[in-house]
Amino acid sequence: MAWTEERIEQLKKLWEAGDTASQIAEKLGDVSRNAVIGKAHRLGLQARPSPVKNSDHAEAADHGHKEKEEATPSVSKNPTVAPVVNEARKELHKKETVKSVKAVEAVAPPAVAEKKTEPAPVIRSIGPGGFQRQVPGEQTAPIPPAPPRRLVPAKPSPEIADKTSLLDLTDRICRWPMGHPGEPDFHFCGKPVNPGFPYCLEHCSVAYQAQLPRRDRRPTPTIPFPRNRS
């Protein structure tokens, strides 16, 4: 049966009232306990005391502490190590039952003071003169800004130096693109233009071709519109 509006409402109410998942499942009918739990999680309902979740019980209830508890003081608190330990535990649980804890500890190294401090790579843009700009949320200037006395126009790299860039284009020089936009050596032809055209003679011959008679033309291939998958 589907999760209708009403049933979701009942689920929320009963779950927050403290009913167990199986009780809720029974009251709603036509759903399993697992379905109730799954739905509750998907709805984001608050997690309630689970027997599996809290493994801190070692420190709270000290009475009758077994060697199992003293062997694993706070391993499950370490987020980087805990999954490994749990995985290893699952593996071992099938074969040996209890005493495997020490073996597990051997498998998982004592977490040698992992990175406590995140590097937190801050991306800053570089202002003129090479000083680093602050990012919007930043409170203190990261680097003492020491701009140079005056700004010198950067020289183009030698590969590009004699190439015709976008800024060099006039209506008298050929603007036929050489290479592909975005590539470092992209530039324009730059030769004198064929008067009245935006390109030089050579590139005009490429750009403008005589119209063939209709019957000799190749049909324009149809590019299929890509299916919109979701």
Place this chain on the structure above:
DNA sequence: CCCTGATTCGC
């Protein structure tokens, strides 16, 4: 063995 909730993962 029952109970519990949490998590995983194929559908």
Place this chain on the structure above:
DNA sequence: GCGAATCAGG
């Protein structure tokens, strides 16, 4: 998104 299967503690 759904929920059976599974995990794991009480």
